[in-house]
Amino acid sequence: MRRYLNCLLLSLIGFTQIFGQGNNYVQNYNKFEGLALTPPMGWNSWNKFSCNVDENMIRQMADAMVTTGMKDAGYTYINIDDCWHGDRDSLGFIHPDAKRFPSGMKALADYVHGKGLKLGIYSDAGSQTCGGRPGSRGYEFQDAMTYASWGIDYLKYDWCNTDGLKAEGAYKTITAALRRAGRPIVLSICEWGNDKPWTWGQKVGHLWRTTGDIYGCFDCIKDNGSWKAWGVMQILDMQNGLRQYAGPGHWNDPDMLEVGNGGLSTSENRAHFSIWAMLAAPLIAGNDLRNMPPQISEILTNKEVIAVNQDPLGIQGFRYARRDSIEIWIKPLENDSWAVCFLNRGRAAGQLRFDWQKELIKDSLSNRVLNAASATFTLKDLWLKKQTGDTRQPLDITIPGHDVFLYRLSKRN
Ligand code: GLA
Numbered sequence: 001m002r003r004y005l006n007c008l009l010l011s012l013i014g015f016t017q018i019f020g021q022g023n024n025y026v027q028n029y030n031k032f033e034g035l036a037l038t039p040p041m042g043w044n045s046w047n048k049f050s051c052n053v054d055e056n057m058i059r060q061m062a063d064a065m066v067t068t069g070m071k072d073a074g075y076t077y078i079n080i081d082d083c084w085h086g087d088r089d090s091l092g093f094i095h096p097d098a099k100r101f102p103s104g105m106k107a108l109a110d111y112v113h114g115k116g117l118k119l120g121i122y123s124d125a126g127s128q129t130c131g132g133r134p135g136s137r138g139y140e141f142q143d144a145m146t147y148a149s150w151g152i153d154y155l156k157y158d159w160c161n162t163d164g165l166k167a168e169g170a171y172k173t174i175t176a177a178l179r180r181a182g183r184p185i186v187l188s189i190c191e192w193g194n195d196k197p198w199t200w201g202q203k204v205g206h207l208w209r210t211t212g213d214i215y216g217c218f219d220c221i222k223d224n225g226s227w228k229a230w231g232v233m234q235i236l237d238m239q240n241g242l243r244q245y246a247g248p249g250h251w252n253d254p255d256m257l258e259v260g261n262g263g264l265s266t267s268e269n270r271a272h273f274s275i276w277a278m279l280a281a282p283l284i285a286g287n288d289l290r291n292m293p294p295q296i297s298e299i300l301t302n303k304e305v306i307a308v309n310q311d312p313l314g315i316q317g318f319r320y321a322r323r324d325s326i327e328i329w330i331k332p333l334e335n336d337s338w339a340v341c342f343l344n345r346g347r348a349a350g351q352l353r354f355d356w357q358k359e360l361i362k363d364s365l366s367n368r369v370l371n372a373a374s375a376t377f378t379l380k381d382l383w384l385k386k387q388t389g390d391t392r393q394p395l396d397i398t399i400p401g402h403d404v405f406l407y408r409l410s411k412r413n
Pocket of ligand 1: 046082158213
């Protein structure tokens with residue numbers, strides 16, 4: 001009997017050793033939850049500076065984020081885009097370019113954290129970044145550990161030089177690596193919408209690019225030969241059909257802001273910012289925060305427009321109607337409020353009479369109805385920053401070309 005028991009015990013031990021080995025760690029392919037519950041807000045170096053990044057400039061940008069009032073308005077992330085990289089060492093660990101970042105990334109992260117801000121960095125799922133720097137392919141876990149040890153808070157992960165990779169698998173790999181490294185890091189999926197990341201990205205990352213790169217014009221296409229960059233209107237039209245995928249912790253990303261980069265007029269900047277607010281898009285400024293004319297900082301720090309973007313319900317807005325050159329965009333907000341944006345896509349001024357009493361605005365996605373015939377809403381003009389009547393009277397407006405009127409509607413008690 002004892003021999004029989006010994007035998008059983010030995011086979012049990014053998015069994016667990018053979019079949020248990022390697023099974024005691026299971027990869028976690030799910031992003032960190034609880035991050036980016038409203039669209040991320042911050043600044044990124046690419047749109048204005050492309051590859052010209054260094055630690056002095058990043059520090060100055062963190063300083064400017066505070067002194068310009070951007071931090072107070074809700075912007076948090078200082079994100080270094082492409083070209084911060086030096087080489088990998090003989091063990092494969094990545095280092096920043098020693099000339100541009102002589103103090104190292106940990107010191108930079110400490111500086112940025114000292115300002116009450118967060119630091120973001122950039123890598124690529126392929127062998128090289130789009131700017132030809134070392135990519136993370138084959139080094140995912142090592143890179144994630146390195147970023148965590150530096151104190152990085154946000155990773156934008158690009159899609160150049162990814163021959164043979166499948167996007168969902170590649171992004172799940174970096175997610176598993178970030179989980180393993182243990183530091184909660186926002187993951188920005190940047191594969192330009194090629195593989196429909198909205199269909200698989202919700203558990204993997206916190207935001208995903210829906211399009212190719214933005215270009216600083218209102219309504220144009222920039223043909224770069226092998227790839228195209230898109231104006232604000234072109235990007236807007238590419239968001240059709242995607243709003244159902246967005247929500248707290250997982251956002252459609254129509255790319256970073258071009259506000260203040262010179263390609264747009266003041267009204268176009270205002271329209272661009274308003275549309276990104278209506279789309280619940282990440283608000284990642286892309287201009288030089290150190291030299292902002294007042295009309296630009298007034299746009300970027302308009303708290304009530306930002307509140308439309310940051311509304312806790314996280315419902316992406318939708319196009320309700322088109323009247324000639326004017327589009328009417330609607331976004332349901334908390335407390336039975338609504339944001340309504342009238343966008344004039346034409347170059348000439350456009351006139352509109354909008355009789356709230358005759359419009360029944362239904363949002364089947366959020367199951368909300370804006371019916372001004374059964375309740376009265378007050379209107380606040382968010383750019384003029386003043387109350388302007390209520391929904392008992394029709395709205396009569398003349399919208400300059402490439403401009404918007406943006407209102408918050410609040411239910412009257
Ligand atoms: C791609 C991305 C851009 C930027 C550059 C950097 O084009 O879409 O946002 O990060 O790479 O090289």
